[in-house]
Amino acid sequence: MVGVVAYGSVSSIKALWETRIKKSKEEEQKRTARGGAPGRLSVGAWEDRAILARLKQKLQTEDGRLILRIEQEEWKALPGCLVQLSQVQEWQIHRTGLQKIPHFIPNFQNLLVLDLSRNSITExxxxIGELTRLKELLLSYNRIQRVPEELGGCESLERLELSMNWDLSELPDQFRNLTRLQHLDLSLNCFSVPTRLHRCTAGTCVA
Known part of the structure; x- marks a missing residue:
C-alpha cells in the first residue's frame, strides 16, 4: 500500500482525517444494516450458539425416547433457540426456578411427556392445546393460578398432575374433552373438585 503524505496546515490535515473517519463509520453502519460482515456473527448469535450447545449436553436417550433433562440449575426462562431441538419427546425440568412454559411450545409436536414439576410456573x-400427541402433563409443586380451556385440545392426554398449586381455584369445563385421561392428581389444592371430575373412567382420580 502506497503511503499518503498530507501537506498543508494543521487544521486542513485534521479536517481531512475527520472526513476519512466519518466515511469509515458510515461504511461500517451500512455493513451492519446489511447484516454484518460475511462470516461474522453478532454477539446475540454467539450467545444463542453457546446456550444451544449447553442444552444439547442435557439430552439423553432412554428406551428409544429423546429426553431433555435439567435439574437443580437456574433456568427462569427457556431460550428461543430451544426450538432447534424440536425432535425432543420428553422434557424433565425440575427445581430450576422456571417461571413460564414458553409460548413456542407448539413447535414440539413430538412431545409425549412434559414434566415441569417443582418449579415456579404461574400459568x-x-x-398447550396444540400438543395433540402429549400423553403426560406433570405440573405439581408450582404456582399455577389458572388452567386454560385450550388444555382440552390435548386429546391424547392420559396423565395430568396439578397437585400443590395453592393459587389454583377452578378448572375449565373443557376438561370433559380429555376422554383418554387415566390419572388425574389435584391433591393439596384449595378448591372443590367438580362432580364430573370424580368420574374418572377406568383410571385414578386423586382430589
Whole structure:
C-alpha cells in the first residue's frame, strides 16, 4: 500500500482525517444494516450458539425416547433457540426456578411427556392445546393460578398432575374433552373438585 503524505496546515490535515473517519463509520453502519460482515456473527448469535450447545449436553436417550433433562440449575426462562431441538419427546425440568412454559411450545409436536414439576410456573399458556400427541402433563409443586380451556385440545392426554398449586381455584369445563385421561392428581389444592371430575373412567382420580 502506497503511503499518503498530507501537506498543508494543521487544521486542513485534521479536517481531512475527520472526513476519512466519518466515511469509515458510515461504511461500517451500512455493513451492519446489511447484516454484518460475511462470516461474522453478532454477539446475540454467539450467545444463542453457546446456550444451544449447553442444552444439547442435557439430552439423553432412554428406551428409544429423546429426553431433555435439567435439574437443580437456574433456568427462569427457556431460550428461543430451544426450538432447534424440536425432535425432543420428553422434557424433565425440575427445581430450576422456571417461571413460564414458553409460548413456542407448539413447535414440539413430538412431545409425549412434559414434566415441569417443582418449579415456579404461574400459568399454562393456551398454546398447550396444540400438543395433540402429549400423553403426560406433570405440573405439581408450582404456582399455577389458572388452567386454560385450550388444555382440552390435548386429546391424547392420559396423565395430568396439578397437585400443590395453592393459587389454583377452578378448572375449565373443557376438561370433559380429555376422554383418554387415566390419572388425574389435584391433591393439596384449595378448591372443590367438580362432580364430573370424580368420574374418572377406568383410571385414578386423586382430589
Amino acid at each position: 399454562i399458556p393456551k398454546q
